[in-house]
Amino acid sequence: MPLNIVFMGTPDFSVPVLDAIASAGHRVVAVYSQPPRPAGRGMAEVKSPVQRRAEARGFEVRTPVNFKSEADREAFAALNADAAVVVAYGLLLPKPVLDATRLGCFNVHASKLPRWRGAAPIQRAIMAGDTVTAVNIMRMEQGLDTGPVCLGRDVPISGSMTAGELHDELSTLGASLMVEALAKVEAGEITCVPQPAEGATYAAKIGKGETRIDFSRPASEVINHIRGLSPAPGAWFEIAIGGKAERIRVLTATAADGTAEPGTLIDDNLTIACGTGAVRVERLQRAGKQPMAAADFLRGTRLAAGLRLAC
Numbered sequence: 001m002p003l004n005i006v007f008m009g010t011p012d013f014s015v016p017v018l019d020a021i022a023s024a025g026h027r028v029v030a031v032y033s034q035p036p037r038p039a040g041r042g043m044a045e046v047k048s049p050v051q052r053r054a055e056a057r058g059f060e061v062r063t064p065v066n067f068k069s070e071a072d073r074e075a076f077a078a079l080n081a082d083a084a085v086v087v088a089y090g091l092l093l094p095k096p097v098l099d100a101t102r103l104g105c106f107n108v109h110a111s112k113l114p115r116w117r118g119a120a121p122i123q124r125a126i127m128a129g130d131t132v133t134a135v136n137i138m139r140m141e142q143g144l145d146t147g148p149v150c151l152g153r154d155v156p157i158s159g160s161m162t163a164g165e166l167h168d169e170l171s172t173l174g175a176s177l178m179v180e181a182l183a184k185v186e187a188g189e190i191t192c193v194p195q196p197a198e199g200a201t202y203a204a205k206i207g208k209g210e211t212r213i214d215f216s217r218p219a220s221e222v223i224n225h226i227r228g229l230s231p232a233p234g235a236w237f238e239i240a241i242g243g244k245a246e247r248i249r250v251l252t253a254t255a256a257d258g259t260a261e262p263g264t265l266i267d268d269n270l271t272i273a274c275g276t277g278a279v280r281v282e283r284l285q286r287a288g289k290q291p292m293a294a295a296d297f298l299r300g301t302r303l304a305a306g307l308r309l310a311c
Contacts, residue, residue: 003082008032009050013171014087020175028059029079034090035063067094105140108174114200117145123163124203127228131157135174137181139192148192151181162230213237215263219255219277226250237309249285256280263309270294
């Protein structure tokens with residue numbers, strides 16, 4: 001029989017999972033998402049991607065700030081759901097909520113647990129130079145991403161893959177794995193294995209202070225940094241254009257030959273020296289502009305070899 005599911009999620013990553021659960025025939029009795037937030041120049045309140053999709057599908061949407069209120073906890077329990085599915089919701093669930101469904105709360109997590117527990121596992125995996133990640137379906141407990149793993153699939157990370165590309169692949173895979181997991185839950189055949197004690201790492205949220213490119217690092221690390229922050233929030237450097245400092249977001253870059261002081265333009269093709277080696281910028285984005293090829297940028301902006309960027 002189909003299960004009565006509470007879905008809890010907020011960003012784009014969560015939307016395919018919501019769609020897959022509904023398409024599999026489960027009854028979504030309510031959707032929880034983070035409250036609308038001010039955004040854009042006018043700072044108008046914007047609903048989350050999950051809220052927008054849930055409303056389009058006719059699901060009831062709830063947006064509590066947290067679950068500290070007894071009324072919010074009781075409202076959750078009153079749904080009498082069989083299970084909750086949690087995908088990048090953005091709130092830690094208290095024990096009364098974790099215990100309020102008949103079969104438990106199940107989470108889609110985009111890493112090879114116990115590596116990269118926390119808020120930014122996709123970005124951190126690429127920034128660290130990992131060559132393999134995973135999607136894990138985990139039965140939730142009170143610790144941060146510490147619950148036993150019920151299903152998992154490894155996903156290779158190629159040397160050119162960006163966080164955006166990996167995000168989309170893991171989101172799609174997570175949706176199919178959650179449907180598979182719920183079928184096992186429904187049949188009473190789910191088996192969840194405790195995570196190993198060794199190898200746990202924490203994927204902290206990306207801070208603004210770490211998005212600037214440090215060209216004093218080796219070229220391989222600079223490239224991983226760029227890949228891990230592409231397309232958002234974006235790794236960047238500043239350069240003087242027309243006598244004014246301008247921030248340039250780098251979307252893709254490749255390793256290149258050349259040696260000079262870190263942060264120096266080696267040629268007129270946006271090849272920049274690093275602590276060891278160099279990187280050539282391939283795609284970039286100027287402030288307030290659309291992404292473009294570096295070649296298109298250089299056709300309208302003359303940059304002389306030997307120009308030094310701030311490191």
